[in-house]
Amino acid sequence: MPGSSPDRIRNFCIIAHIDHGKSTLADRLLEHTGLVDSIGNRPQLLDDMDLERERGITIKSHAVSMNYHCSDGGDYILNLIDTPGHVDFSYEVSRSLAACEGAILLVDASQGVEAQTIANVYLALEYDLTLLPVMNKIDLVSAQPDICRQQIVDLIGCSPEEVLSVSAKEGTGVPEMVAALINAIPPPSVVKDQPLQALIFDSLFDNYRGAIAYVRVVSGILKPGMTIFFHSTGIRYLVDEVGLLRLERVKTDQLGTGQMGYVIPGCKEVGETRVGDTIGDDADPLPDPLPGYREPKPMVFAGLFPANAEDYESLKDALARLKLNDASLQYEPETSGSLGFGFRCGFLGLLHLEIVQERLEREYDLNLVSTVPNVKYRVTDNHGEVRFIDNPAHLPPVSNIKVVEEPIIKAQVVTPPEYVGAIMQLATERRGIYDTTEYLDARRAVLHYKMPLSEIIYDFYDKLKSMSRGYASFDYELTGWEPTLMVKLDILLNGEIVDAMSVLVNEDKAYAWGRRVVDKLAELIPRQMFEVAIQAAISSRIIARATVRAYRKNVTAKCYGGDVTRKRKLLEKQKEGKKRMKSFGNVEVPQEAFMAILKSD
Amino acid sequence: MNEFALYFHYPFCLNRCYYCNFTSSVLDESVAERYRQTLIKELLLRSDEPPWKDGTIRSIYIGGGTPSLMPAEYVNKLLLLIRDCFNYPPDIEVTIEANPGAIDAESLSAFHEAGINRISIGAQSLIENELRQLSRIHTSKDIHAAVLAARQAGIYNISLDLMYGFTGQSVNSFTESLNRALELDIKHLSTYALSIEGSTEKLSPPQNSSQPTPDPDLAADQYDALCSIMKKAGFDHYELTNFALSGFQSHHNWTYWRSIPYLGLGVSAHSFDGKNRSWNIPIIDEYNERLERDALPQETVEILSMENVQTEQVYLGLRTSDGLTMTEFEHIINPRELAEMVDSGFLIVSDGTILVPEERWLLLDDIVLKLLSKCDKIA
Ligand SMILES: Nc1nc2c(ncn2[C@@H]2O[C@H](COP(=O)(O)OP(=O)(O)OP(=O)(O)O)[C@@H](O)[C@H]2O)c(=O)[nH]1
Ligand code: SF4
Ligand SMILES: [Mg+2]
Numbered sequence: 001m002p003g004s005s006p007d008r009i010r011n012f013c014i015i016a017h018i019d020h021g022k023s024t025l026a027d028r029l030l031e032h033t034g035l036v037d038s039i040g041n042r043p044q045l046l047d048d049m050d051l052e053r054e055r056g057i058t059i060k061s062h063a064v065s066m067n068y069h070c071s072d073g074g075d076y077i078l079n080l081i082d083t084p085g086h087v088d089f090s091y092e093v094s095r096s097l098a099a100c101e102g103a104i105l106l107v108d109a110s111q112g113v114e115a116q117t118i119a120n121v122y123l124a125l126e127y128d129l130t131l132l133p134v135m136n137k138i139d140l141v142s143a144q145p146d147i148c149r150q151q152i153v154d155l156i157g158c159s160p161e162e163v164l165s166v167s168a169k170e171g172t173g174v175p176e177m178v179a180a181l182i183n184a185i186p187p188p189s190v191v192k193d194q195p196l197q198a199l200i201f202d203s204l205f206d207n208y209r210g211a212i213a214y215v216r217v218v219s220g221i222l223k224p225g226m227t228i229f230f231h232s233t234g235i236r237y238l239v240d241e242v243g244l245l246r247l248e249r250v251k252t253d254q255l256g257t258g259q260m261g262y263v264i265p266g267c268k269e270v271g272e273t274r275v276g277d278t279i280g281d282d283a284d285p286l287p288d289p290l291p292g293y294r295e296p297k298p299m300v301f302a303g304l305f306p307a308n309a310e311d312y313e314s315l316k317d318a319l320a321r322l323k324l325n326d327a328s329l330q331y332e333p334e335t336s337g338s339l340g341f342g343f344r345c346g347f348l349g350l351l352h353l354e355i356v357q358e359r360l361e362r363e364y365d366l367n368l369v370s371t372v373p374n375v376k377y378r379v380t381d382n383h384g385e386v387r388f389i390d391n392p393a394h395l396p397p398v399s400n401i402k403v404v405e406e407p408i409i410k411a412q413v414v415t416p417p418e419y420v421g422a423i424m425q426l427a428t429e430r431r432g433i434y435d436t437t438e439y440l441d442a443r444r445a446v447l448h449y450k451m452p453l454s455e456i457i458y459d460f461y462d463k464l465k466s467m468s469r470g471y472a473s474f475d476y477e478l479t480g481w482e483p484t485l486m487v488k489l490d491i492l493l494n495g496e497i498v499d500a501m502s503v504l505v506n507e508d509k510a511y512a513w514g515r516r517v518v519d520k521l522a523e524l525i526p527r528q529m530f531e532v533a534i535q536a537a538i539s540s541r542i543i544a545r546a547t548v549r550a551y552r553k554n555v556t557a558k559c560y561g562g563d564v565t566r567k568r569k570l571l572e573k574q575k576e577g578k579k580r581m582k583s584f585g586n587v588e589v590p591q592e593a594f595m596a597i598l599k600s601d
Numbered sequence: 602m603n604e605f606a607l608y609f610h611y612p613f614c615l616n617r618c619y620y621c622n623f624t625s626s627v628l629d630e631s632v633a634e635r636y637r638q639t640l641i642k643e644l645l646l647r648s649d650e651p652p653w654k655d656g657t658i659r660s661i662y663i664g665g666g667t668p669s670l671m672p673a674e675y676v677n678k679l680l681l682l683i684r685d686c687f688n689y690p691p692d693i694e695v696t697i698e699a700n701p702g703a704i705d706a707e708s709l710s711a712f713h714e715a716g717i718n719r720i721s722i723g724a725q726s727l728i729e730n731e732l733r734q735l736s737r738i739h740t741s742k743d744i745h746a747a748v749l750a751a752r753q754a755g756i757y758n759i760s761l762d763l764m765y766g767f768t769g770q771s772v773n774s775f776t777e778s779l780n781r782a783l784e785l786d787i788k789h790l791s792t793y794a795l796s797i798e799g800s801t802e803k804l805s806p807p808q809n810s811s812q813p814t815p816d817p818d819l820a821a822d823q824y825d826a827l828c829s830i831m832k833k834a835g836f837d838h839y840e841l842t843n844f845a846l847s848g849f850q851s852h853h854n855w856t857y858w859r860s861i862p863y864l865g866l867g868v869s870a871h872s873f874d875g876k877n878r879s880w881n882i883p884i885i886d887e888y889n890e891r892l893e894r895d896a897l898p899q900e901t902v903e904i905l906s907m908e909n910v911q912t913e914q915v916y917l918g919l920r921t922s923d924g925l926t927m928t929e930f931e932h933i934i935n936p937r938e939l940a941e942m943v944d945s946g947f948l949i950v951s952d953g954t955i956l957v958p959e960e961r962w963l964l965l966d967d968i969v970l971k972l973l974s975k976c977d978k979i980a
C-alpha cells in the first residue's frame with residue numbers, strides 16, 4: 001500500500017458555514033486524487049443519502065480515503081471527512097474533528113465569515129487542530145476576496161498570505177491547496193510500540209454484516225482475527241474484517257497507526273457499538289480510553305409514535321439502528337393518551353427532528369406521528385424537589401409548583417450592519433436580552449444576546465434569514481436556567497384534549513400561540529362528516545377557537561357498470577390517504593399537522 | 602353462465618356537453634355507419650365466446666352517447682340478432698336512452714315495434730335558461746314532446762334524467778323542474794349532481810365563466826327537497842340517484858348494484874362475468890379497426906380479488922335501499938366504526954341488514970371508508 005507509514009498519512013476534515021461549498025470541494029479532491037474519474041452529474045458525491053440529495057445539504061459526516069501521488073514524488077494517503085454545516089448537526093462536526101489532525105476552514109468569499117464559521121473554528125481549536133484557511137467561490141462576481149481574507153485573518157490570527165483561494169466549482173486552486181495541505185497539516189503522531197487504541201467516530205448498521213464501526217487508529221494495528229474489546233462495555237469481539245473507506249468499503253489486511261477505516265467486529269447487539277468509544281487489544285489492553293466526545297445535549301423533545309399501533313416494535317428496532325448512525329439521537333419509551341405507545345426523543349434542533357423522522361419513515365418503512373416539540377424545563381416543587389420536564393403531560397399540578405426554570409442560551413448573530421435594527425426587534429420579540437455588539441469589519445456585526453431556548457427552536461432561523469435576505473447567520477450555546485412564568489396550553493378537538501398537541505409556553509405568549517395553532521389546525525384539518533371544534537385552553541379556560549364545518553356531500557353521482565372499477569380504485573386510494581390520518585375521537589387529523597402547526601407561513 | 606344483462610354503447614352525440622365524461626364524440630355519419638357494423642360484429646364474436654355463449658338475457662340497455670340517433674332499422678336488426686345469439690325471454694326490460702333534441706315520433710314508434718319498452722330521456726332540467734347554461738341542444742318543450750311521443754308510440758315506462766347542484770341553479774328552480782317532470786307522468790327519475798371529474802377535467806375545464814360548476818352545499822339542500830318531493834309523489838328512492846313508482850325500478854341497473862354478470866358491447870363498454878371485469882378500448886377508430894380484423898376490442902381484463910369484490914359489494918349495496926346483509930360482510934367491517942355510525946345516525950341496522958338512511962346518502966363515500974377501515978388495535 002502506498003505511503004502506509006504514518007508520516008505519509010494526512011487526516012483532515014472540511015469545516016465551514018452551511019452552503020459554503022464543503023461537499024463541492026470534496027468532489028474536486030476526489031477527482032484530483034483520481035479516486036473518481038469525474039463527478040459528472042452527481043455533484044456533492046459524498047452526500048449519498050436520498051435526503052441529503054433532495055435537500056442539497058449534508059446531514060452526516062462522510063469519511064473517504066484517497067491515495068495521492070504528490071508532485072514532490074511522495075505517495076500519500078489523504079483521509080478526508082466532509083462535515084455538515086447546519087447548526088443542528090454540529091455534533092457531527094465535533095466527532096469528525098477528534099479523528100483528524102487538521103481542518104480546511106472554508107469560507108465562501110461572497111458571504112464572508114458567518115456564525116457557523118466562527119463556531120466551527122472554536123470547536124477545531126478545542127481539539128487542537130491545525131487550520132488551513134481557504135476562500136471558496138472566487139469565480140463568483142460577487143466574491144469579495146479582500147474583505148473575506150481580512151475577516152479570516154482577524155478570526156484565526158493567520159497571515160493574509162496563508163489564506164488560499166479556490167473555486168470548488170471550477171477546480172481553480174485545488175492542486176495548490178492539496179500541496180499546502182500536505183505541508184501544513186501534521187501527520188498522525190506515533191508513540192512507538194504502544195498497543196492498539198482506536199477511536200470509533202461513526203457507525204452504522206448493515207443488514208448483512210451487523211454493526212460496522214468507523215475508526216481512527218491512534219496507536220497499534222487493527223487486523224482481522226484479533227480479539228478486541230470496547231472500553232465502555234468491556235465486551236470482547238473477534239475482528240471479522242477491516243478495510244478502507246473509499247466510496248465503498250474496501251477490505252484490507254490491516255489498519256495501521258494513524259489510519260482511518262472500518263472494523264466489522266461481529267457484534268450481535270445493535271446497541272453495543274457506541275460512537276466515541278475506544279477499541280483496545282484484548283491481548284495487550286491499555287487501562288485508559290481515549291478522550292471520547294461530550295455527550296450531545298438534546299435541545300428539543302418530541303414524542304414519535306407509530307401511526308399504526310402494531311408498528312411499535314419495528315419503531316423500537318429502527319431507533320436502535322438509527323442511533324448507531326446518529327449518535328446524537330436520544331430516546332426513551334413513552335405512552336400518550338391519544339397516540340398510544342411510542343418514544344420521547346431528544347433532538348439537537350427542529351431540522352434534526354425532521355430528518356430523524358424522515359429517515360425512520362424511509363429507511364425503515366414506518367409511518368410516524370410526531371407530537372409538538374418542546375424544550376426541557378426545570379421544575380422545583382413546593383418541597384424543593386427538582387425535576388426536569390421534557391413532556392407537557394408530566395408537568396405537576398400548578399399548585400405544587402414553586403418555580404419553573406427554562407433553558408437559556410447565549411446567541412450570536414452575524415449580520416451586515418443594515419439589518420441590525422430589524423434583528424434587534426426580532427430578538428426583543430423573542431424575549432432576548434441584549435448583551436454586546438462587535439464588528440468583525442465594516443461589513444460584519446456580531447450581536448450577542450441572552451435568550452430563552454424556547455424562543456429560537458421554532459422559526460427564529462427562518463425569520464432571521466428572511467429579514468436579512470439570507471445574509472444574517474446565527475449560532476448559540478446553552479448557558480443555564482432562569483425562572484419563567486409558564487403555562488400548559490392544551491388543544492381540544494371536539495371537546496377532548498389531544499395530549500400530543502399540548503405545549504408548555506411562556507405566559508405572555510400563550511394567547512398568540514393558541515390563536516396561531518387553532519387557525520393553522522383549521523386550515524390543516526380537512527372537512528369531514530362531523531363539524532370539528534378546535535379550541536386552545538389554559539387549564540380549562542378557552543382562549544381561542546375555530547370550527548371546521550362538516551361537509552354535506554361526498555359521493556360519486558352515478559355508479560353503473562362502467563363506473564365500478566374506477567370507484568373502487570378511488571376508494572382504495574382514499575383508504576391509503578386515511579392511513580396518513582390519525583383519529584382523535586371522531587376527528588381525523590393529518591399526521592403532518594403536528595409539525596406543520598409550528599411552521600410560520 | 603345462465604343469466605346476464607346486455608349493454609350497447611353508441612358513442613355519438615349532436616354536440617358534446619362540457620361536463621360529460623361518457624365516451625362520445627360529435628356525430629360523423631360515416632364513422633357512425635362503420636361503427637354500427639363493428640358493433641354487430643362484436644355481438645356476433647362475443648356470443649360465441651364463453652361464458653356468454655348460450656346465455657339468457659335479463660335486460661337490454663342501449664346507452665351512449667345518444668343512441669336515439671340510431672336508425673330505427675338498425676335497432677330492429679340489433680334486437681333480432683340478439684334473438685339469434687342468445688336466449689331472449691319475452692317481456693324483459695329493453696331500454697334506449699334518448700336526447701329530447703334528437704328524437705322524433707316516427708323513430709319512437711319504430712323503436713317500440715322493434716322491442717324497446719323503456720326509454721330514458723336526458724332532460725337535465727325543465728327550466729329554459731338552465732338548459733341554455735348547460736348548453737343542451739333541446740328546450741323544455743322538446744322534453745314534453747318526447748315524453749308524449751314515447752307514450753303515443755306505446756312506450757309507457759318512461760324515465761327522466763335531471764341534474765342539480767350547479768351554480769346558477771337554486772333549490773326553487775330545481776323543485777320547479779321536479780314538479781314539471783312529475784306532471785309529465787313519468788315512472789322513473791334519475792338525478793345527478795353535476796360533477797366535473799375524471800376525463801372531463803383533462804379535456805376542458807369550463808372555459809367560459811358562465812358555464813355552471815358544481816356547488817356541493819347547494820346540492821345538499823336540493824337533495825333534501827328532492828327526497829321529500831319524490832316521497833310525496835309516491836316514488837320509491839331505491840338507489841342513491843334513482844326513484845321509481847312501484848313496479849318501475851330499472852331491472853338493468855340492479856345488475857350493476859347486485860354484481861350480477863353483464864356483457865357490455867361497444868367502445869369503452871365494461872363487462873363483468875361474475876368474477877372479473879373487463880373493458881373495451883375507448884377510442885372509436887381503434888375499436889373499429891380491431892373488429893374489422895376480427896379481433897376482440899378488449900383493452901383490459903381486471904382480475905378481481907376477493908377483497909376487491911367485497912369492497913365493491915359494500916359500496917354498491919349501500920347505494921341501494923336494500924342495503925347489505927350483515928352476515929355476509931361482518932368480517933370486513935370495522936365494528937367500532939359501525940357502532941359509532943349507528944349511534945350518530947349515519948347507518949341503520951335492522952333485521953340483519955345495514956342501511957344508509959336516505960338523509961345521509963350524500964356522505965356515502967365517507968361512510969364506506971370508515972366502515973372498511975382497518976380496526977385500530979390500541980383503542
Ligand atoms: N459559483 C460557485 N458555487 C459553488 C462553489 N462551491 C460550491 N458552490 C455551490 O454552493 C452550493 C452549496 O455547495 P455544497 O458543496 O453543497 O455546500 P456545503 O458546504 O457542503 O453545504 P452543507 O453541507 O449543507 O453545509 C451548491 O449550489 C454549490 O454548487 C464555487 O466554488 N463556486
Ligand atoms: S348528450 Fe349526453 S352523452 Fe352526449 S355529450 Fe351530452 S351528456 Fe354526454
Ligand atoms: Mg455539504
